[in-house]
Structure formats: structure tokens, C-alpha cells
Amino acid sequence: RMCDLLVEGSPGPPPTAPLSVKGRLRFAAGEWAEAVLCADFVLTCALAALLVSLPQTSGHFHREPPHSTIVLTPAGEAFVKELLLDQPYVPSNEQIVPNYALVLIIALVPTFASAICSVVQPVAGAVRAWLHGLLLTLSLTELVVDCTKNYCGYWRPYFYHECRFNLTTALCSERSADATSSFPSGHAAMSMAAMLHTTLLLIGASRLGGADTTIRLFRNISLDYGNVMLVVCLLPVFLGLWIGASRVRENDHHPADVVGGALIGGSFAVMVHSRYFHAPFSQVAHMPRRPAQSASAKSECVGLLG
Incomplete structure (x- = not known):
């Protein structure tokens, strides 16, 4: 029964007749089940784990403490x-967006947005493309950020506090990798990667480039809500920018660290989205580029469930 549901919701031509609420929910459930149970998902998770673990094999560059x-x-x-x-140093549990909060944000916000889109704007194969694209975006961002941190070894704004700098000898009492991991900002990179990926999904699902966004109020008066929808779609990006800015406010990063991290995460979000979906403002922005076939989806499902 599960595999039948997957075939009904598997990538293929979108339904021509309007779906009922029950039909939309059933279609979305099939899309999510197929996205998680397909063999591509296992391969994508394995690739993501490999990319994230690679920086652990590289050494961290320790700069000498600066002084005049x-x-x-x-x-x-x-x-x-x-x-x-x-x-001043701000402990992790007192930060505006601590690490655990960042993980929750980059996991829940995109998932909630995709779940809503899969019901309101059901498109065959969209959930699969979005989920795999998000995993690839985040893992590539983590890889580049961690490798760059290890290679540059740039001082954090609270470097002296972290390394226990001694003014008498001009040397550090402790050697901390975290004290020289300022560039680029991991918070800014990961949040922008996830949030821009979500914004591009919302823009495509809203069909701002291909659908009529006007509402006729009276006979000769109409209202274009396209700009309002665009602002709503940009809300995740605003959230990502706020997370990055909070790192400067609490002295965890320099402004250039945040800008660099946001550019890294945003670049991968655009690149991976372009690999899975059409251009954001095109008429087919809500459609995945290469949807899989129902038969292959069912065979993969049978293999994984059996």
C-alpha cells in the first residue's frame, strides 16, 4: 500500500484536475515518503556525511598572537x-543564536516551508528535489567553511580572552583552535544556505514569474499582490541575515567573517537550486528539472521496504 501511494505521488506529470484537501494531503504524504525512501536519499546522505567529515582530516593553522x-x-x-x-567574550549559552538553536532553525524552517508548499502547490518530484538539494547545500557549505577556518586560522574578536594572553611575555597561555576560527562565520554561512534555499523554493511555489498576481476588487480596480508575496518569500533570507548580524553584535565574529560566510552559503544555495529547479521567476520555477519515473520510484521503494 505504501508503494502504491508512492507511485501515485511519484514524479511525473502534475495532476490536471484540482485536488481536494484530502487528495492534496495524500499526494504530499506520498511525495515525502518517496523522497526519504528512495535510494538517492541514502546516497545523498552518505555524500553529505563524507563532505562534512573531510575537514576533520586537515590541520588547523595557529597564528601567532598579534600585539604592538x-x-x-x-x-x-x-x-x-x-x-x-x-x-568581551559571550558564553555559548548566553548567545542570541546558540549552536542548538541554529540547528533547529536550519532544520525546521525549510522543512515547514516545504511541507506547506507540498500541500498548497502539489508538484510531483518537488519534495524529493528540495530535500536532496538542501542536504547537498548544507554539506557543501559546511565543507568549505570548516576547511577555510582551518586554513586561515584568523583571530576571533575575543582572541585574547580565549588564549589567555600574557602581556608580560606577549604569548598565549593556551592554544585554542576556536580562538583562531573566526573566518568565515559558520552561523552566517549555514543560515544563509538554508534560508536562501527556502526562499528560492517559496518563490518558485508562489509562481511569481508565471502566474497572474492581481485581484479584481471592483469593476475597474485591481490589486497586484505580487510584491507582497515576494516580501513574504524573502522572510527566510531576512532571518538568515539577522542570525549573521547577531554574531557581530555579540563579538563572536568580525563583519567580514559574516559577509564571507553569507556569500559562501548563498552561493551554494543558488548553485544547488539551479541544479534541481528551474530559474526562480520563470513560468516553470515550481517544477523540478529532472523528475524520476514512477516505475523506478516504486522499484526503489519495494527494495527498501522489503
């Missing part, structure tokens, strides 16, 4: 800290 030297007398000198690296 002031010559007081021919026989004496004093060391002065860099003010931009001597900012």
Missing part, C-alpha cells in the same frame, strides 16, 4: 593588545 610593541627606554619595552581582538 612600544619602546619606553633603550632598555625596556611594553606590549599593547589589539583592541579589536580584546572584546
Whole structure:
């Protein structure tokens, strides 16, 4: 019965007749089941796990602690800290968006948006393309961010606090990889990757480039709600920007770290979305590029369930 449901909801031509609420829910359930139970999902998860684990094999570059030297007398000198690296440290449990909150946001917000779209705008194969695209986007972003952090080893704004800098010797008492992991911002990169991926999904599902977005109020008066829908679709991106900005506010990253992270995450979101879906404002923006066939979906389902 599950496989029959998958075949009915498997990628193929979209239904021509309007679906009832029950039909939409059944169609969406089939789409989600197929997206998770297909062999491609297992392969995508394996690829994502491999990409995320690769940075663990590379070493972390540790920069020498920066300082300025002031010559007081021919026989004496004093060391002065860099003010931009001597900012107050905010513990993880007191941060605006701690790590656990970031994980919940990048998991729940895109999933909720896709679930709504799969019911309101049912398109065969869209859930599968979205889910696999999200996993690939996040894993690629994590790979590049972690490798760049390890390679650059740039100081965080609270570097002196983290490394226990000694003004007498101009040396650090502790060597912390976290203290030299400022560039790029992982929060900014991951949030922008997930949120821009979600925004592109919403723009396509809203069909802003191909559907009539006007409502006739009176005989000669009509209202175009397209711009309002565009702003609604951009809400996830605004959330991602706020998460990145919070990292600067609480002295966890420099502004350039956040900009760099957002560019990395946003670039992968656009790239992977283009691989799975058509251009956001095209007439077929809501359609996946290469939907699988119902027969192959059913055979994969039988193999996984059996």
C-alpha cells in the first residue's frame, strides 16, 4: 500500500484536475515518503556525511598572537593588545543564536516551508528535489567553511580572552583552535544556505514569474499582490541575515567573517537550486528539472521496504 501511494505521488506529470484537501494531503504524504525512501536519499546522505567529515582530516593553522610593541627606554619595552581582538567574550549559552538553536532553525524552517508548499502547490518530484538539494547545500557549505577556518586560522574578536594572553611575555597561555576560527562565520554561512534555499523554493511555489498576481476588487480596480508575496518569500533570507548580524553584535565574529560566510552559503544555495529547479521567476520555477519515473520510484521503494 505504501508503494502504491508512492507511485501515485511519484514524479511525473502534475495532476490536471484540482485536488481536494484530502487528495492534496495524500499526494504530499506520498511525495515525502518517496523522497526519504528512495535510494538517492541514502546516497545523498552518505555524500553529505563524507563532505562534512573531510575537514576533520586537515590541520588547523595557529597564528601567532598579534600585539604592538612600544619602546619606553633603550632598555625596556611594553606590549599593547589589539583592541579589536580584546572584546568581551559571550558564553555559548548566553548567545542570541546558540549552536542548538541554529540547528533547529536550519532544520525546521525549510522543512515547514516545504511541507506547506507540498500541500498548497502539489508538484510531483518537488519534495524529493528540495530535500536532496538542501542536504547537498548544507554539506557543501559546511565543507568549505570548516576547511577555510582551518586554513586561515584568523583571530576571533575575543582572541585574547580565549588564549589567555600574557602581556608580560606577549604569548598565549593556551592554544585554542576556536580562538583562531573566526573566518568565515559558520552561523552566517549555514543560515544563509538554508534560508536562501527556502526562499528560492517559496518563490518558485508562489509562481511569481508565471502566474497572474492581481485581484479584481471592483469593476475597474485591481490589486497586484505580487510584491507582497515576494516580501513574504524573502522572510527566510531576512532571518538568515539577522542570525549573521547577531554574531557581530555579540563579538563572536568580525563583519567580514559574516559577509564571507553569507556569500559562501548563498552561493551554494543558488548553485544547488539551479541544479534541481528551474530559474526562480520563470513560468516553470515550481517544477523540478529532472523528475524520476514512477516505475523506478516504486522499484526503489519495494527494495527498501522489503
